[in-house]
Amino acid sequence: MSTNVLEVRGLAARIAGQEVVHDVGLEVPATGVTAVLGRNGVGKTSTLRAILGLIERTGEVLLDGHRVDGERTERIVQRGVGYVPEDRDVFAGLTVAENLRLAERTGPHGTTPERRHLVEDLFPDLVPRAQQRAGTLSGGQQQMVSLARTLLNDNRLLLVDEPTKGLAPRIVDDVAAALAAAARTVPILLVEQNLEVIERLAERVVVIDAGRVVHTGPARELLDDPDMIQRLLGVHADGVGTSGTGTSGTDAATTAVGHEKEGAR
Ligand SMILES: Nc1ncnc2c1ncn2[C@@H]1O[C@H](COP(=O)(O)OP(=O)(O)OP(=O)(O)O)[C@@H](O)[C@H]1O
Numbered sequence: 001m002s003t004n005v006l007e008v009r010g011l012a013a014r015i016a017g018q019e020v021v022h023d024v025g026l027e028v029p030a031t032g033v034t035a036v037l038g039r040n041g042v043g044k045t046s047t048l049r050a051i052l053g054l055i056e057r058t059g060e061v062l063l064d065g066h067r068v069d070g071e072r073t074e075r076i077v078q079r080g081v082g083y084v085p086e087d088r089d090v091f092a093g094l095t096v097a098e099n100l101r102l103a104e105r106t107g108p109h110g111t112t113p114e115r116r117h118l119v120e121d122l123f124p125d126l127v128p129r130a131q132q133r134a135g136t137l138s139g140g141q142q143q144m145v146s147l148a149r150t151l152l153n154d155n156r157l158l159l160v161d162e163p164t165k166g167l168a169p170r171i172v173d174d175v176a177a178a179l180a181a182a183a184r185t186v187p188i189l190l191v192e193q194n195l196e197v198i199e200r201l202a203e204r205v206v207v208i209d210a211g212r213v214v215h216t217g218p219a220r221e222l223l224d225d226p227d228m229i230q231r232l233l234g235v236h237a238d239g240v241g242t243s244g245t246g247t248s249g250t251d252a253a254t255t256a257v258g259h260e261k262e263g264a265r
Pocket of ligand 1 (some may be wrong): 036039040041043044045046
């Protein structure tokens, strides 16, 4: 039996007939955070969507050693894959409680009272806001709702796309803390541009460039090597890989891959 919860081999994906992911192979072990990095537009989001079967794809996708690349999205989700999309996708007109209730599932990976308690423990800020419309929440709080929805179910794996994008540094910290807590309960494949968040959360990194995996390895190895960061991601890495503890706060310079791309090229 495979020890990886997810294995992807030779994944290619198309949007509107055009191939945007050419050859992605990656593995997600059964614990911890595996981060996907890369410059803007290299195919990170498309890789997650292809794994879920949301866009046309070829190649192999194995969940718990079982091929799922021939299956429809809803079947893959039923097998225990939670997705937190980049745009968060909360129902703005519904309350927080309604958003959460809509996410509850039955079946083998479904919601249990324990999962509801876990979500309350992980997201205490949402409890007093249960009757507030989700559209009136801050970006960070909406991110929490989106993450909470996936944690209500007993998922095998979470796919989380740029959860800190566009958030203020203090809120980035909150979201990172929630993700760290979530990662203690379920493995996460995380697309993230903020190298400090990577440093805090990820054990492993997969770097994608032009639709292909160009590097896989321990997060520490990448973060400790400014030349490698510059070469693979096109950013200067001052302030990353120097704290040693992996718990750097909001003071240190944030190094966001996409943001410095243009200037660094
Ligand atoms: N709906 C779409 N229609 C046409 N092309 C698309 C669409 N969505 C993405 N693409 C193209 O697919 C390629 C990969 O995009 P994708 O969003 O997967 O990259 P990404 O690495 O996640 O980028 P970012 O970091 O900017 O979110 C890009 O060239 C993009 O322009």
